[in-house]
Amino acid sequence: MDETGNDADPNTPDRESSEETDDDQPDRDNFGTDLDDVVLDDIDTGEDGATDEASRGLFDDLLSGEPIFENKEVLRPSYTPHKLPHREEQINNIATILVSALRGDTPSNILIYGKTGTGKTASAKFVSEELETTSQKYEVPCMVEYINCEVTDTQYRVLAQLANKFIEQNRTYIGDRIEELDTLRERATSNPDGDLLAETDFATVDEIDAEIERLEADRAEFEEVPMTGWPTDRVYSSFFDAVDYHERVVVIMLDEIDKLVEKSGDDTLYNLSRMNSELERSRVSIMGISNDLKFTDFLDPRVKSSLGEEEIVFPPYDATQLRDILDHRSDVAFKSDALTDDVIPLCAAFAAQEHGDARRALDLLRTAGELAERDQTDCVEEDHVRQAQEKIELDRVVEVVRTLPTQSKIVLFAIILLEKNGVHNINTGEVFNIYKRLCEEIDADVLTQRRVTDLISELDMLGIVNAVVVSKGRYGRTKEISLSVPIDETEAVLLSDSRLGDIEDVQPFVQARFDN
Numbered sequence: 001m002d003e004t005g006n007d008a009d010p011n012t013p014d015r016e017s018s019e020e021t022d023d024d025q026p027d028r029d030n031f032g033t034d035l036d037d038v039v040l041d042d043i044d045t046g047e048d049g050a051t052d053e054a055s056r057g058l059f060d061d062l063l064s065g066e067p068i069f070e071n072k073e074v075l076r077p078s079y080t081p082h083k084l085p086h087r088e089e090q091i092n093n094i095a096t097i098l099v100s101a102l103r104g105d106t107p108s109n110i111l112i113y114g115k116t117g118t119g120k121t122a123s124a125k126f127v128s129e130e131l132e133t134t135s136q137k138y139e140v141p142c143m144v145e146y147i148n149c150e151v152t153d154t155q156y157r158v159l160a161q162l163a164n165k166f167i168e169q170n171r172t173y174i175g176d177r178i179e180e181l182d183t184l185r186e187r188a189t190s191n192p193d194g195d196l197l198a199e200t201d202f203a204t205v206d207e208i209d210a211e212i213e214r215l216e217a218d219r220a221e222f223e224e225v226p227m228t229g230w231p232t233d234r235v236y237s238s239f240f241d242a243v244d245y246h247e248r249v250v251v252i253m254l255d256e257i258d259k260l261v262e263k264s265g266d267d268t269l270y271n272l273s274r275m276n277s278e279l280e281r282s283r284v285s286i287m288g289i290s291n292d293l294k295f296t297d298f299l300d301p302r303v304k305s306s307l308g309e310e311e312i313v314f315p316p317y318d319a320t321q322l323r324d325i326l327d328h329r330s331d332v333a334f335k336s337d338a339l340t341d342d343v344i345p346l347c348a349a350f351a352a353q354e355h356g357d358a359r360r361a362l363d364l365l366r367t368a369g370e371l372a373e374r375d376q377t378d379c380v381e382e383d384h385v386r387q388a389q390e391k392i393e394l395d396r397v398v399e400v401v402r403t404l405p406t407q408s409k410i411v412l413f414a415i416i417l418l419e420k421n422g423v424h425n426i427n428t429g430e431v432f433n434i435y436k437r438l439c440e441e442i443d444a445d446v447l448t449q450r451r452v453t454d455l456i457s458e459l460d461m462l463g464i465v466n467a468v469v470v471s472k473g474r475y476g477r478t479k480e481i482s483l484s485v486p487i488d489e490t491e492a493v494l495l496s497d498s499r500l501g502d503i504e505d506v507q508p509f510v511q512a513r514f515d516n
């Protein structure tokens, strides 16, 4: 059963597609994939110098065996494209709001909404890079800080991360300033008769020295915030002081902001959104990005109105738009003529069904390319896309099932056992009976039938089972449950869990159904 435990498969594109965390994870997994294809038998290990020959042959094979991809990196989620077709309007809207920062004014706070894969992160990063470049060009002090709240998901960690970034930035700022003053000082001392200082804030060289000393003292005082351990108000004031150290406009981008609110409430947003009234030198503007359209329902009304000063919606892409996006990327990603004509339209069509998700479209295209590579063909065909679609779907299921809590796994296992024994239209009571016996077998707590019903609803929402309420006339209503995922693969994943794997013989459990 372990061979079918696909969760160990190193080639799981869905992990990358899951969310933004991939930015800083170079994808080691895929080396595994490529090396799988090495046919070691072909290597001649016979005579003298054979090892040399052999190792060269090994890599030669791999290199020459790449007729498909020119540059696979550009299909990965970590790649930030410089061109974002069909997002011109949204990008312009964001830029129009943020341009105030370049005039030294505080931009309105912005909330960006849209489903996953609609280009929110890519567009926001694109705009912020442009903003920083332009601010350097015109020497306007303006900074953008990006935080992924799926990773940094508590108020402490958000504030600590921001504080440390600004402290680091202040150190650089002080360093630059001291350098300037040193030069000025040198010129003033080597040319005491000149009127060098007239145009500066300093009347004498001593005053310059005093200023340098003051800056050095400031720099020595900065204390980095540890990742745990301080009281939150101390972290907050470190952050506050660091931001306010010198004049500038700061845009704080909180990506996946709904995850932060879900995990830690809206205190962070409350604190950030009222900072401006207390800051003396700098100004802060917040750009929140959310996959969840309704997340503001959970916010304090004051936070909600402050954060949502400007709202920008990213609609899903349709199939034609996805096709354009893929066309652009594939030019760079694939060798010419590596794609047959129907590959991109099919990837686009599949992803359009998946709520217009560009990430899914790119995943499909990359996976299809990898499958073609494995087949050792020179070109990607429609069928590779279909296989890729199945593979991605299965990988998703495997990942969801693998990370279920134990209790849900037991419930799901009970449903699988019933289906495997030919039971159709399974009802909650039947699931519960098998569930109870499984729990006893592995010494797990037995939840109430009501809780089990809830767990079944959760499995339904995850798309793992389908539970429909059917009316039984005057006998009331019941749920009819069926599995929505491939049974063997799912069972294998469940059995790879060490607790469930302990279940010796599953046959007797099903008997339980008839015992009751």
Ligand code: ADP
Residues within 6 Å of the ligand: 076, 077, 078, 079, 080, 081, 083, 084, 085, 086, 087, 114, 115, 116, 117, 118, 119, 120, 121, 122, 123, 325, 358, 359, 362
């Ligand atoms: P979101 O943040 O809305 O979930 P992303 O910005 O992460 O979506 O986009 C998902 C993937 O699709 C990324 O790899 C991104 O580069 C790509 N992408 C999204 N929109 C476009 C576009 N208009 N043009 C090119 N690539 C895009």
Ligand code: MG
Residues within 6 Å of the ligand: 020, 120, 121, 122, 255
């Ligand atoms: Mg995103």
